[in-house]
Structures are given as C-alpha cells and as structure tokens.
Amino acid sequence: MDSDKALEEFEHILEQERLRLEKKESALRKRYQCASVLLQKGEDDDVHNVSGLLENRDLLLSVEPSLESQFDLLQYFSDCGLLNIDQVTEAVNEIRRNSELLECVKNPAKTLKDLASVQKRIHAFDTMSDTTKANKVLRSKLSDEEKLAVLRSMAYHSCLEATVEKIDLDTITVSADMVSSFKDSYSQVMEEVNPYLTKYYYKVSSLSPEELDYYRQVVEIYDELKKEGREQELSDTMNYDDIRLLLSVYQMRVLKDKIDGALKSSDQGAHRMEELREDLSSLNSTFQVVQELDQQFSEEKDDSKVDDKSHVYFLLDDDGKPFFQLESFSKNDRKKMRSILTKLEGLGKSDRDIKSKPVLVGKKFSHHMYTVNSSNLLVSFIPYQGDVLVLSFADRRDIYDESVRIYQREQSLIEKSLKSMKSSSSDFVLSQQVFQDSFSREISDSLDMGGMRR
C-alpha cells in the first residue's frame, strides 16, 4: 500500500477524533456556562436574577429551545420593570425546573473537571510526540498492512527532519596558567555577585523549575508586548521588574553552580575552557542587570521612607457612620480589629508591600481591593497613594460579598473619599477624627469591660 495514502488515512482518523473531542468540549463548556448562569443569585431588586437569565437567553435556549415563550414573557415584564410579580416567578420556575437545565446544574464541579480533562486531551493532540503518534497507529483500526505503511512514512519524514549533530573533536588540553587565570577572574566576579545571591536567592529558592519557566515566559511576552506598546494587556498585579530581578538572581546561581562543577571536574579541554569563559561572561552581564534593578528598588525604598506609615481612613456615610456594625462583633473580634488596624498602618507607603497581599477584587472594578486577616476576621480596604480606605470588617465567609456589595452601591462615595484622602480636605479629616476617636473608645471600653467581667 502507498505509504503517503495510508498516512493520509491515519491523519483523517486523528482529525475525526479531534473533532469529536472539540464537540465534547463545546458541550461541556455550554453546560458549565448554563450552570454558572442558573446558580447566580440576583440582587434585591431582581431576586430571580431575571436580567442574568435574559442576558444568557440564547445560551439557555440552545440547550432547551422549548422555553422560548417563557423568555418572551420575562423580557416583556423586565421591559416594564415588573420583576417581582407572580407571572415572572412562574416563568423563572419553569425555566429553572426544566429537566435539561436541571441536568446542567447537577454537579458543576464535575463538569469543570470533565472539561479540563477534555481540554487536556485536545492539548495532547497538538503536542503529540512521534512515539505517541506511533502508539496511536498501532492501536488504530487500520489493517496491519496500513499500520506498517503509516509507520514507514512517519519514519521517512522524521529522518528528513533530523539534523546531524556536529561532533566536536577538540581534544587539545589547556595549560595550568589558563585555568588559574580563569579562576582569578571568576573569584573577582563572585566577590561582587555573592552579596546579591545572599540578599535575593532565598526568594526564588522555593520556586520549582516549572514555575520559573512560567515566570520566564511571561516576562518574555511582557517585553514583546511592551515593544508594541501593548503591555496593558498583561496589566495584572505583577511587578515585572521584581520577577526580572528574581529570574536574573536564579540565573546567576545556575551559572555559578555550573562553573563550580566544571572547575572541580577533571575535564579541562580547550572546548570546556571556552564554554566556561562564555558562562562567566553571561554571569557578569546577568549581574549587571541585578545590580541595576537592585539600585532602582533601593531608590524607590528611600523615597518611601519619608513617612512609611499608612494613614487608615474609613468609608463613612453622610452621618459619619461606617459600613459595618461594631456592636455585632464579639469582644474577641474587637480585639482582633485593633491588631488588624496596626497591620494596615504597617503596610507603609510602598505599593510593592501592598501588592503582596491577596487581591480581593479584580480588573472589572476601578480599584483593587485587598484583605488583611486576623484569624477568621478580615478587613477589606482600598490602598490609595500609600494610605488605605477601610470598607468593612467581616467574617471570612462574608467579607467578599459584603465588600463587593458596598463597592457597587457606594462607588461615588468611595471616589469622593479617595479624593478627600488625596487633598486632606478639612471636613473629611474632621469627620474621620470624630469617628476614629469614638471607634477607638468603643473598642477599648468593650475590652476593659471584658477584663472586669473576667
């Protein structure tokens, strides 16, 4: 049988399998999307989440087309602003109780797992090695003759692509002087390199090679995007100079270990010496990068030393009240509040310190929100020019929803407060002073009373 024809046949089988997986992936994705929509809770003025259902009308109808009339009804009442009437509840119930859609919400976590596994199999298709491909040929439904023809063709193409490695026959030995001179240069470089390894290597030593590889790739992509002025596309919470510094420190350590190992080895051929010189030159240039970045960070740190304590402000309503109920917290929680506030003050003026805290809210909001915790009690806050605006205190289970709710409802108040923080307007500072005095007093009083009771 013609080898190329058999290979073509085999490629067709693979393509069919890939299409089948893609179809499965699409169905699972759709199922998961439906689950996300149906499990989403609505706001107070739209308890049934009618707006969410309508936004995803096409998606839900693609699973169950017979629900069209219910969606028309929802659209009509939504247009009229009547979201909490019986007809709407009935239509929503009919949608939510539909057997096809109920099937989607049964186990979203399992759907996600299945989806990941299918995506992994698709990915494996794209990165299949020749060995895997050969195994697939052997397990396929092709006849033995066809299998042999495919393998023959694959082997032929693989030979065409193979390159012959140049054999280095360098066996010339180098003099002891050359080695000694190299060792001197190496020691001089290491005298400068070692303090930086001591200063930074611990930060990178806990990272696995796989993680470092991801860091390397993302910095490369960031640099390429920056060349095109598109670095905003990766504008997340990472500081790319920080990562670049760590990668360079890691690179210095790798080169140092390599050179140390080579110097201990008995192989001192000329080709090895040349390789060592190249490694030393790379070590030197990497060191320059580390030195520059370290200098840059030191200057930034010096700037922030002027006043390294953050001012803690609270989001207050027009009556000067905060968005949390102090009386609802236990004596123990109030004690924790005090330690949390001290932590917040300690964040300092440097943004880089704040970036190390967990991000609570992502890019869809104009400001990032962060949390600091003391066991189960957390505070949510917005860092702003070295100071912080506290939104709320809450238990770890409630902090996210609570903070997002405040953020969404009080956006203009938040903006106003941040502006006042920047300008230190007298009204704002006064209201903060009044509140913080009473807040501190209440915390202290409750702790003292607790002490007396004991």
Added chain:
Amino acid sequence: MIDKKLEQLFIDIKLDCLELILEKEVPVSELSYQLGISTKEFYQKIHLSSRDFSFYLKMYHILLNWR
C-alpha cells in the same frame, strides 16, 4: 505570533493547575480561600479565562505545595 504565544501560555498554566486540582483532590473552597477570593469568583475566573497571569502563578504555586 505574540498573541498565540500568550494564549498558549494561559492554556498551559491553566491546564497544569486543573490537573493538580484533580490529582491532589484539592477542595475548590479551600483553594479559593488561599487565593483570597470567593469560590464563586474562582469559578468565574477559570471559566472566563482570566487574563490575570499572577492569579494562575499564585494558584500554581499553592497547588504545587499542596499536601
């Protein structure tokens, strides 16, 4: 080219993370807590293929060290 590279990088790290979640049977609620987000936000980020690379790097680090 760069867009493809970026896309591939996100797919790779996302798959690695999901594989570790399955392999180590990591409860999503615990994982999202360690990431500082709610479970709902976690599912949304995964589902909407978040472009925040630090999210995936942080998750990957936590998962690699998960016991």
